[in-house]
Amino acid sequence: MAFEGLADRLQSTMKKITGKGKVSEQDVKDMTREVRLALLEADVNFKVVKDLVKRIKERAVGQEVMESLTPGQQVIKVVREELTELMGGEQSTVAVADNPPTVIMMVGLQGAGKTTTGGKLANYLRKKHNRSPLLAAADVYRPAAVDQLETVGEQLDIPVFSKGTNADPVAIAREAVEQAKAEHNDYVIIDTAGRLHVDEDLMAELEQIKAAVTPDETFLVVDSMTGQDAVNVAESFNDQLAVSGVVLTKLDGDTRGGAALSIRAVTDTPIKFAGMGEKLDQLEAFQPEGMASRILGMGDVLSLIEKAETNVNEKQAKELEEKMRTASFTFDDFLEQMDQVKKMGPLDDLMNMIPGANKMKGLKNAQIDESQLVYIEAIIQSMTKDERQDPSIMNAGRKKRIAKGSGTSVSQVNRLLKQFNEMKKMMKQMTGTQKGKKGKGMNLPFM
Incomplete structure (x- = not known):
């Protein structure tokens, strides 16, 4: 599970302070030092760690803790609330257009899992919200990208709009939206091309697609296992495309999880979904409170429900x-x-x-x-x-x-x-x- 190392370290730190009948400033100082080290080891952005620890320390030595009947537990409550706020506070919802279809544009680097994630998202919207999505294959450069999306659509029994690999991606996106209107699909999920790194040609094409279809959501798909590079990628895409949400992939893998804790704070962009496995039904709405609770060993009742x-x-x-x-x-x-x-x-x-x-x-x-x-x-x-x-x-x-x-x-x-x-x-x-x-x-x- 993602955050496993961070979770073990933080839970061990919190355990030391839980049963204390009285919490001194030195206890708080020791605890925040351990929290800082745990977060840095998990590859969380240094500035994010500094700000988070400062807020925890200020609250933990304040009246709400010192005058509490259970100060140790109150400190843990503060840590959980600050972790929750760091990851967005409340669960972020997906937009619904006043005049369907709602257009979602999937962007990101090659290898992040855009194509599969597009299929997972379509499946999620259909099962969870009873929607009728259409997938659009606008990645005409990566070998077999169109075939991959068509295969995913076939497995899920979800329609895919494609014009092969010789068509213009901007035209594909525009025509997909028109077909969705004609076929009464209420969501269009556009799978765009990725590159091995952020470059001007990629951004220019994405900006053209965005201008042509004016998407209601622009989701950046980020590989959680890339650590701080994921934060840098998120910043670059957000600066040029005004990303409306992030989807983290491979959050079930052996990753330190720092990207998930950093992206929201650095880009001010909400994490909308998390990929928790390779299967097409393993996409979850990202629950900041639930994730914070899981990191601290308190479970995640919201996701379980x-x-x-x-x-x-x-x-x-x-x-x-x-x-x-x-x-x-x-x-x-x-x-x-x-x-x-x-x-x-x-x-x-x-x-x-x-x-x-x-x-x-x-x-x-x-x-x-x-x-x-x-x-x-x-x-x-x-x-x-x-x-x-x-x-x-x-x-x-x-x-x-x-x-x-x-x-x-x-x-x-x-x-x-x-x-x-x-x-x-x-x-x-x-x-x-x-x-x-x-x-x-x-x-x-x-x-």
């Missing part, structure tokens, strides 16, 4: 809640839930969004091997209908049959049965039927 709303059936969720409350949850329900959770994205990412998960016994630093879920599914699918409904009927002979049918061992079947029972107890506990009891940490089966 958004994922759940997109992928989880509300009626099924209510039925599941009732089954959890009455302890009538079965292996059939478990299979159904596994399928819905897998649609929400990698399990490691979901765990990072749950507040306090990094402190739970058995889950801290857990490496979740999703390939092992295949064995769980195989075991359940090898059970009879009666066995799935009532696992207590399973004797040695039944377990042996299930193990053979699923290509696993009897010990793996026993382990799943044991952990399924533990999970049912935990579910009852979470829904309040066993208030007052302390839950035990539980590892996922086979993990």
